[in-house]
Each structure stands twice: as C-alpha cells, then as structure tokens.
Amino acid sequence: MTDLPSHDLIAQLRQICGAAHVLTHDDPGADLSPWEQDWRKRVRGHALAVVRPANTPEVAAVVKACAAAGASIVPQGGNTGLVVGGVPDNSGTQIVLSMTRMNAVRAIDPANLTITVEAGCVLQNLQAAAENAGFLFPLSLGAEGSCTIGGNLGTNAGGTQVVRYGNTRELCLGLEVVNAQGEVWNGLTGLRKDNTGYDLRNLMIGSEGTLGIITAATMKLYPLPAAQLTAWAAVPSMQAAVDLLGLAHQRLGPGLTGFEVMNQFALGLVDKHYPQLRVPLWQDTPWCVLLENSDSENEAHARAQFEALLEAALEAGCVSDAVVAENLTQARGLWHIRESITLAQAEEGLNIKHDISIPVSRIPAFVAETDALLAREVPGVRMVDFGHLGDGNLHYNVQAPEGVDGQVFLRDNEERVNTLVFEQVARYDGSISAEHGVGELKVGKLPLYKDPTALAMMRAVKKALDPQNLLNPGRVINCP
Amino acid sequence: MTDLPSHDLIAQLRQICGAAHVLTHDDPGADLSPWEQDWRKRVRGHALAVVRPANTPEVAAVVKACAAAGASIVPQGGNTGLVVGGVPDNSGTQIVLSMTRMNAVRAIDPANLTITVEAGCVLQNLQAAAENAGFLFPLSLGAEGSCTIGGNLGTNAGGTQVVRYGNTRELCLGLEVVNAQGEVWNGLTGLRKDNTGYDLRNLMIGSEGTLGIITAATMKLYPLPAAQLTAWAAVPSMQAAVDLLGLAHQRLGPGLTGFEVMNQFALGLVDKHYPQLRVPLWQDTPWCVLLENSDSENEAHARAQFEALLEAALEAGCVSDAVVAENLTQARGLWHIRESITLAQAEEGLNIKHDISIPVSRIPAFVAETDALLAREVPGVRMVDFGHLGDGNLHYNVQAPEGVDGQVFLRDNEERVNTLVFEQVARYDGSISAEHGVGELKVGKLPLYKDPTALAMMRAVKKALDPQNLLNPGRVINCP
Numbered sequence: 001m002t003d004l005p006s007h008d009l010i011a012q013l014r015q016i017c018g019a020a021h022v023l024t025h026d027d028p029g030a031d032l033s034p035w036e037q038d039w040r041k042r043v044r045g046h047a048l049a050v051v052r053p054a055n056t057p058e059v060a061a062v063v064k065a066c067a068a069a070g071a072s073i074v075p076q077g078g079n080t081g082l083v084v085g086g087v088p089d090n091s092g093t094q095i096v097l098s099m100t101r102m103n104a105v106r107a108i109d110p111a112n113l114t115i116t117v118e119a120g121c122v123l124q125n126l127q128a129a130a131e132n133a134g135f136l137f138p139l140s141l142g143a144e145g146s147c148t149i150g151g152n153l154g155t156n157a158g159g160t161q162v163v164r165y166g167n168t169r170e171l172c173l174g175l176e177v178v179n180a181q182g183e184v185w186n187g188l189t190g191l192r193k194d195n196t197g198y199d200l201r202n203l204m205i206g207s208e209g210t211l212g213i214i215t216a217a218t219m220k221l222y223p224l225p226a227a228q229l230t231a232w233a234a235v236p237s238m239q240a241a242v243d244l245l246g247l248a249h250q251r252l253g254p255g256l257t258g259f260e261v262m263n264q265f266a267l268g269l270v271d272k273h274y275p276q277l278r279v280p281l282w283q284d285t286p287w288c289v290l291l292e293n294s295d296s297e298n299e300a301h302a303r304a305q306f307e308a309l310l311e312a313a314l315e316a317g318c319v320s321d322a323v324v325a326e327n328l329t330q331a332r333g334l335w336h337i338r339e340s341i342t343l344a345q346a347e348e349g350l351n352i353k354h355d356i357s358i359p360v361s362r363i364p365a366f367v368a369e370t371d372a373l374l375a376r377e378v379p380g381v382r383m384v385d386f387g388h389l390g391d392g393n394l395h396y397n398v399q400a401p402e403g404v405d406g407q408v409f410l411r412d413n414e415e416r417v418n419t420l421v422f423e424q425v426a427r428y429d430g431s432i433s434a435e436h437g438v439g440e441l442k443v444g445k446l447p448l449y450k451d452p453t454a455l456a457m458m459r460a461v462k463k464a465l466d467p468q469n470l471l472n473p474g475r476v477i478n479c480p
Numbered sequence: 481m482t483d484l485p486s487h488d489l490i491a492q493l494r495q496i497c498g499a500a501h502v503l504t505h506d507d508p509g510a511d512l513s514p515w516e517q518d519w520r521k522r523v524r525g526h527a528l529a530v531v532r533p534a535n536t537p538e539v540a541a542v543v544k545a546c547a548a549a550g551a552s553i554v555p556q557g558g559n560t561g562l563v564v565g566g567v568p569d570n571s572g573t574q575i576v577l578s579m580t581r582m583n584a585v586r587a588i589d590p591a592n593l594t595i596t597v598e599a600g601c602v603l604q605n606l607q608a609a610a611e612n613a614g615f616l617f618p619l620s621l622g623a624e625g626s627c628t629i630g631g632n633l634g635t636n637a638g639g640t641q642v643v644r645y646g647n648t649r650e651l652c653l654g655l656e657v658v659n660a661q662g663e664v665w666n667g668l669t670g671l672r673k674d675n676t677g678y679d680l681r682n683l684m685i686g687s688e689g690t691l692g693i694i695t696a697a698t699m700k701l702y703p704l705p706a707a708q709l710t711a712w713a714a715v716p717s718m719q720a721a722v723d724l725l726g727l728a729h730q731r732l733g734p735g736l737t738g739f740e741v742m743n744q745f746a747l748g749l750v751d752k753h754y755p756q757l758r759v760p761l762w763q764d765t766p767w768c769v770l771l772e773n774s775d776s777e778n779e780a781h782a783r784a785q786f787e788a789l790l791e792a793a794l795e796a797g798c799v800s801d802a803v804v805a806e807n808l809t810q811a812r813g814l815w816h817i818r819e820s821i822t823l824a825q826a827e828e829g830l831n832i833k834h835d836i837s838i839p840v841s842r843i844p845a846f847v848a849e850t851d852a853l854l855a856r857e858v859p860g861v862r863m864v865d866f867g868h869l870g871d872g873n874l875h876y877n878v879q880a881p882e883g884v885d886g887q888v889f890l891r892d893n894e895e896r897v898n899t900l901v902f903e904q905v906a907r908y909d910g911s912i913s914a915e916h917g918v919g920e921l922k923v924g925k926l927p928l929y930k931d932p933t934a935l936a937m938m939r940a941v942k943k944a945l946d947p948q949n950l951l952n953p954g955r956v957i958n959c960p
Contacts, residue, residue: 111840112841162672191838192647193873194911194914206677252776253734254733254735254776296733357671357674392671429669429671450676453665453666454677461941
C-alpha cells in the first residue's frame, strides 16, 4: 500500500463529510486547540485534520480513506478524558475523528427499558432524555455536562452510582461500531440475553478507540426511584467505613446507590477553600462517609430505612455521628462537598493523583500501610484519600508537604510516589487504573503491573482487529 | 510441527495428571460415554482420551502437551449443555478435558462480597457455600445440581433470576484462564472497577471453551433477601403480560427477581401429565405469569408490595386473577409447575425447541405473527410458548399436531420450522440463541443470522488467540 499525500486524503475527507466539517491548520483563522489539547492540559498534540462526520456511513468512509492513506485515527468525544487517550500525537499526521455532531437520541423503548443514542450524545442530554420519558439513566460523573456516551463507553467510565448500577459497561446492551477496515457492525440489539458468539460489545467497551469506533449504543434504562435520600456519617476508622458498607448492603439491599469515603484532610481542604459549603462533622473524626439510598416506594419509607441503618451502625460502633439530609437542597449540598474535593486540592496546589481499586476488604490495611510508607519515604506529604468505597475505588492523592511548591514537588517526586503506590496496589491485588483508563499516560506502566499472559492476549487481539495499527495507536497497548 | 503419535501423548498426559485420571477406550472395562454423550443425546462422540486434571498447572501442562502433539481439546464441565458444545467429535483424536476434579471453593471474602471457586464446582455447591456464609449467589437454573460454574461461564448461562441479577457474565468479576499456548492468565481479581486494558474476562465468558480454558473464577455475592414471595397471575394477552412487567419494574424496582410467562397449552400439558401439581388459574386464560419479589426488609413488607402491585394490575386490566403463595411450600409448588413444562412436553412427545430472545416490547407482535405463520405453514402444530419474559427470552417450542408421531414430525419439519422461526427472529431484531449458546448445533446457522462484520471480527479473534485451532474446534465459529 502506498500512502497517499496528505492533501489528497484531506480532499477525500472533505468529499465525505463536507468541507465545513474537516478542519486543518491551513484553514484561515484555524484553532484546533479544543481537539488537540487534553482536559488536564498535560499534552498538546498536532493533528493533520479534525474530521466531524454526521452519520455512521460517513464514519465508515472516513476510516476507509484513512486506512487507504495509512493515516491513523484518534476518536474523540467530549475530550474530558484524564489519561491522554483522546488527543492526537504531535506528528501532524493523525486524523482526529470528533463524534460530537452525531448526538441524536435515536429511539426510546419504554417496555424494553432501553434507549438508543449516537456516540456523540452528551451524557447529561442522555440523562435528560431518559428522565423526560419517565426513566433513570444512572451513569453520573463530574464531567457529565461535557463528556459523551461514546467516550464513556470507550473508557468504561465509572462514577458515583456504580455500587448499584455498575460501570458504563454494565449499562450497555448493544453497539454500532465501525471497525478498522471501515466496515459497520450493527450490534444495536436491545437484548438482555444473546449468546450467539464472542462478546465483541464488551471487547469494544473500554478499548479507548483502539479496536473500533463506537458510533451508537443501546443503553439500559431503569425506573425512576420514588425517593432518593442522602446521609453523611462520621466514622472512626477506614475499617468502620467498610463495616458500615456491609451493614448498608444488608439493610438497604439494592437501595444503596452511593457510598463515598473522604478523609479528614480532604474535607479540611474543602473547609479551608470553600468555608461557605459548611462541611459537617469533619473536625472530630478521621473519616466521613456519604451514603445515598434510592427507594422505589416513597420518601417516608426511605427515611425510616436510612434511620434504622444509622441507628444500627451507631450501636455497632462503626458510626460515631450522622445526619440525613432533610430535603433535596441539603442532599445536593452534601454531594457538592464531595465533588469539591478535587477543586479544593487544586486551590491548595498541584498534587499527584491516583485512580486505584483494591478489594474492599483489604482497603483498610492498604491505606494504613501505604499512608505510613509514603510518610516515611516522602516526609511531610499530605494524603487526600477519598473515593467510591462502595466499588473499592480510591482517588488516593498525594499533596505536597505544607509550604512546598507543587511544581517542584511533582518534578522531584511524582515518578517515585507513583511507583511506591503502584507497587502497593500490586501487592494488594488491585488495579492501577480503576475508572479512568490507560490512554497514553499509563501505557508504559501496564507491562509492569499487568499479568504478562493477559498483555500477550491483548496484543494478539489488537493485531487481529487492527493489523495496520490505525486506531488510536500507542494507547492502551503498544504494538511494536 | 510434527504431530506426536497418540500413544506418546497419552503417556505424557498420564505423567502430568496421574494414570488414574487419563481414561481411554483401551482401558479394561472403559466406558467413556458419560463424557462422550451429550445431555440431550443428540450426538455421541469418540475421544482419544478423557483427562481429569487436579489443578491449574496440570491444565496448563495438558494444553502444552496437546498443542505440541496437535491434538485438539474439548473442555467439559457437568456436560449438561444443550447445543453440543462439550462433547468430542467422532474422530477419536480429541482430548476431553474434564474439569470436575477442580471443584474447590478457594475463598470467600464477605466484605468484598465475592467468592472464588474452581471451574469444576457444581453450581448448587457454589450456591450452598454462599448461603452458608450468609450470602446469595443468584445464578439459578434447571441443571444446577449437575452443571459447573466453569460451564456456566463458558456458555454465559442465564436462568430464572436474570431480570434482577443478569446472566453469568454479569455475576463474574475475575477469571483464571489457561490460554491456547498453555500459559496461565491470573485474572482472579475481585475488583468492581478495573480499566487496565481489553476486557478479556468477557471475551472468555460465553466463548464455549474456544478461546481459553477457564480454571477458576471470582464471582459476586449479594445479601440474602429477608423474604422472597412468589405470585401467579392470569393475564388476558401477551401484551398484558408485557404491561404487567412494566408495572412490576415500577412498583417493585430491584425487588423483581423473576418474571416467567407460560401459555395455556404449555400449562395444559403440565395439567395433563402431572395433574397432582394442580396448576392454578390456567383454564380460563391464554397466558399465566409467575412473579418473584425479593425483599431486603421482611415478609410483611414484601407481601404488602406484591398485593399493591397485583391490585393495580387488576385495575389496569393487565391481570384478570392472581394468587400469592402463602408459604415457601406453595411458592416452590408454583416454580415446580413452571419447571415441569419441559418434562410435560417430553411426555407428550418429541418437539422442536427454540431458545430465542426479542426486545420485550416486540414480543406480543412476534408471538402473534409467528404463531399464525406456523399454523399456516405447518397445520395443526401446537405452540408451547413459555420463558423468561423479564429478559425477553422465550423457549418457543413447537409440538407435533395431535396424534402425529414426534419422530416423524421432527424428521419432516424440524429444519423448516427452525428456518421459519429464525427468519422471524431476525425480522424482530432478536437472537437465535438467548441463553444456551452456539455449540455445534447452531454453528452453521450463525452465518445466516449474525452480522457479517461481527462474524469476521469473531474469526479474527479466534485465529489470534488460538492459531492452531486446538480449543473446541468447530464450535461457535468455523475457522477454515
């Protein structure tokens, strides 16, 4: 195959999508930075072009043109990813395939409890479409106002309701995908049971655009809960938080839709930088827990269940004090505190972030041991421990010692701290990327911490489905 | 690679597993029929040997020996599969790898809500181990006293609680697998979030032993429900059954753990052949529904919820009459009726079975149209329509006309009836194998009804992971 000169490819892409939807640096007044710059501003790439197809046949034609030209493709949704998986490299040869024009809700099937949407649909719009039809689409996360369902699927996004509804993977019933050969796989089934062959759907989900391009999806809907209550509990230790989780599973069953843990330092940062948020109960306890109870009956029932749980927990000693939000405003306020930790950390200065998971039972020992290890190895570090304890997922972040410049701290310590934390994660049978994915950021780490047989199988799958290495090369797995 | 003479391979296998655990037809008094004969007695194969490894290193060594000798391997659990996926062909060259000696429960982690078991563990023993520890393992199906969790994973088994807990796939968090190269992938994570690469777990699940051999698994546990109630409702039409399902989702939320539908003819067969079971309400209604409500509080609460649901349904006209089981014995009796349909059908004579799924919303039209089509094309056929309506899964079976010999009926009509039904399934965006898998039985049908791009990707994955085509060849996908 002879690679076409790039201007021929661009002419072809303009033919396919219309000139207005193929952006290049040569266009007058061009600014491709929204597509070339990653969310956390770690990397700035340089694309050959940004292509914005309107429908699936256009995506297929774009892939065929790129394959013929030997140009690699970086699929992109809302560009809110945290691991540098959706921006081009700086070679100037890659095509960014922006899916945001494909944002339609194609169908809602109430009796089948499904919604079919295009990949570029913003998560918040998908939530709203479901709610307008009288249903819940439970995926919920910080970036929901900008991220797309295609990106959520590509990265298997997690969020705050995983303890009950699972990750994006568990919410998906069917996909439409353009593969690396530019062929369309129509797998938009709304079926809950289909055992006709290999699970290509889950293979695509979480593959970060390296195995195919998700163009549409059929997602599960749930009945809207009749009531949703939020509580905030002070707990004397991480072990107590784990005990409270067990009690909550037992008492609330599937009503338990959220279980977040936050350490005192994390809440202290929120209190320091956003005193108006009035963080409750944090001053006299090492940890707080935020719980959410969704009820299919009514608020009174939810409240009675919640109060019985918290009483039992007080009696068992795994809770020292607790409040239940009186109304929606108070509930939102409590969630707002939880969600402000990241911003409060940023106010305090640069920090080293982790997105790890550990079996829930082993989290207390992991945190105690790793906190102590870091305190020993990097004296003065301040631990911002918080996360989705219900799923065993911690954002185990490391803030510079008091008075130390964040930039200097990161330069001198990031690699070392990462290694210390990741080695501990491996020792505790955990994962170095729980919900954010691999991208470019962790692709070099995977060989150190992932089972070598699994890596070999991943590489074989990548080579089989994308033999030209055209789809988002260098992300998830390196194929030399 | 030169293939070893088969006696050299057998000697090697005896070295690996011990002579007592390698069975051949040359052994004195040998009877390999339990491993060579499929459950429904459709096919009788002839193996070179049956090998019964005791642990994962033995499985790995067996695979390496077979790969070196060019002998293909048929993994087998309880041998209860319905699609001829677990017995050898009749070439006399295949190795049956029976997993039943690997039946240990390796670990239970209550705080993490997980159980780790070996592949050969019988499903009922896994359920019992969970219950003894105070938890529910919700997978439940007819063959649970004989089938193994490895087989359940290999075929992604469904069963009666899928409406709430999902298929076997959704219940699995981690796998240990021996791949086609005889390498062990240790993926026995108990993590609910792990985004470090491609989803090999779900790729293995449902691959029917064609991509790797599952040797152990970490499965999810749930709190035991405080109460479980069963109801039986007469409904005036299939559309009414679908409406009742919607109402049940709304009213019971995740409490709805079972939703089965049965037509009058199916229940009439049970009444005819097992009159002692005393089928309720069937005589004056075209359909009955069996519902199960699992409650995390107590029986009184479950009963109140159930009664409110049924009252609302009576009022809405989607239920004409209903009973709620008074106690566990009555509840078991109702389930026993549902489970006796298959046996009653067998008493009545041979019949043509289907295991299909359709989006729930389209089932009423599908059933009406397909019933009429079959009545027209094969006059006198009697439809045994029943199944897991909550999951859109019907066992849409066709009984010979009154007085016609079943054997003759099958000989003359099976292929034609299958084609009529499968074409209808395709028209309604359904699946020709909902929960039983593909095996050998449907491998030739897949190219007719499955998306060609998906088939091409499946073939590429098979060739990538098992280039010698050693693992259960000829099942799921043909690789010429």
